[in-house]
Amino acid sequence: MKLAVVGTGYVGLVSGVCFSELGHDVICVDQLESKIEQLQQGKSPIYEPALDELIQKNIQEGRLKFTTRLSEAVQASDVIVLAVGTPSLPDGRANLNYIEQAAKEVGEALNSFKIIVIKSTVPVGTNERVHEIVSENTMYPFEMASVPEFLREGTAVSDTFNPDRIIIGTSGEVAKNVLVELHKPLTEKIMITDIRSAEMIKYASNAFLATKISFINEIANICEKVGADVTQVALGMGQDKRIGGSFLKAGIGFGGSCLPKDTQALIQIAGQMDYDFKLLKSVVEVNHNQRFNIITKLESKLMDLSNKTIALWGLAFKPETDDVRDSPAFEIIQELLKRGAVVRAYDPIAVDNFKRHYKFEGVNYTDSPEESAKEADALCILTDWKEFRDISPKLILSWLTSPILIDGRNIYSDEEIINTELHYDSIGRPNLIKGNKEQKSMLLL
Ligand code: NAD
DSSP states (O other), X not given: OEEEEEOOSHHHHHHHHHHHHTTOEEEEEOSOHHHHHHHHTTOOSSOOTTHHHHHHHHHHTTOEEEESOHHHHHHTOSEEEEOOOOOBOTTSOBOOHHHHHHHHHHXXXXXXXXXXXXXXXXXXXXXXXXXHHHHHTOSSOEEEEEOOOOXXXXXXXXXXXXXXXXXXXXXXXXXXXXXXXXXXXXXXXXXXXXHHHHHHHHHHHHHHHHHHHHHHHHHHHHHHHHTOOHHHHHHHHHTSTTTXXXXXXXXXOOOSSSHHHHHHHHHHHHHHTTOOOHHHXXXXXXXXXXXXXXXXXXXXXXXXXXTOEEEEEOOSSSTTOOOOTTOHHHHHHHHHHHTTOEEEEEOSSOHHHHHHHOOOSSEEEOSSHHHHHTTOSEEEEOSOOHHHHTSOHHHHHHHOSSOEEEETTOOSOHHHHHTSOOEEEOSSOOTTSSSOHHHHHHHHO
16 A cells, blocks of 8 residues: 655654555655654654664665655555644644644645545544545545554554554545555454544543543552552552553653643533533643652652752653653752752653753753762652663662652562662652661561
8 A cells, every 4th residue: 555644753653664564655754854854864753662673674675755745745645644743732722733734735735536544633523624624625536534543652663563453433435445454454453433433532542541540649649648558559459350450550640742632632622512521620630730749758858959959860751752742850840940959860761852842951961870869869760761670779879868769650669678778758658668667677577
């Protein structure tokens, strides 16, 4: 099959590359020349495991091309996939400027029958709007489909090759047959729906995942008060098949380019229909507050944070990605600086992106975890990179001036902490692992 993918971000690039790996001829389009130049040289502009190798392999084998010329890509293809961004507007609604612009350009470029697929996350009714825009700009026939994307950053390639399901929302017979054929090698679980339901499935899925995270974070906050351990609670809950264990990891809340914007957008979609989505509003509020637990926990140990050196490990919103959009680290740093703390931050991959997105005066970005923690007054773990798990708490203790470790992602177990003198705090776990010898000895009994 011949495909054009418009937008080479996390979704468009990964989808385009994976389709080329399946044997299709793919042309990826982006309006950013610098991105396309880098891709033409076989280098991915984003960090995503296994992506660079696949880009190079498929360029070499002649199935994958990159261009800024949308019309050429469209004219050479049978299926056009729109994967441009739909970021939040200030009021939380999805900004559809990019998708509408791309629709206009696709319409102007059509030279024969094509299938137009929207992979971007878009409010219900957007496919119909895109249909209208394309129709206004072409005489040629086309069919539309909504094929929402569910990949996760950090495991995007593997998710694309092993999806839980594929949703195809379309009323077009040709589009249905062609898109089933395209996705069949990935999974047998292909669900055909009407377009509006497909658009809604994406928002409802993300809203549900966000709800699970905020739910377990609230349970964690209660666990702290009643002396229960949220990691045990989540394990016990998750074994119930009706609940399931994923997205029950307490921490400092969700971030990234999807859950924050998609929850806000769904609240707005509901609001426009005079429906007050109270549950989701609470999910968003709980999530926002959760990140500030780091500050509360630091203040409970150090009192005044002014002139204290605070080491932060993790700037990306989650491990295995360099995406820093809506990362909790941003507001945590803002609060620390407001209180006069000296911030030393480390991330294995995301420092450059973080610096580009957030212009902080006075944050010292380090090249290693040790450099950031050395002689600091406290260390806070904000992202659960494997690199951090591999560093022993004893080593951390030897680096710090005062032995305070706030583990915002619960990466260390009781056993790892219990034999150190660290004043350790984490999310939703009992106070006994805080360097208190009496409590430690009770645990060891
Ligand atoms: P992104 O911001 O990383 O990339 C979007 C790309 O589109 C940019 O490179 C931009 O230059 C390009 N672009 C915009 N307008 C264009 C035009 N007219 N012509 C050519 N290129 C154009 O976005 P993303 O994270 O890949 O997300 C894309 C969509 O997929 C969003 O709707 C998002 O909600 C959804 N989504 C994202 C993820 C994720 O994990 N990032 C997962 C599922 C769904």
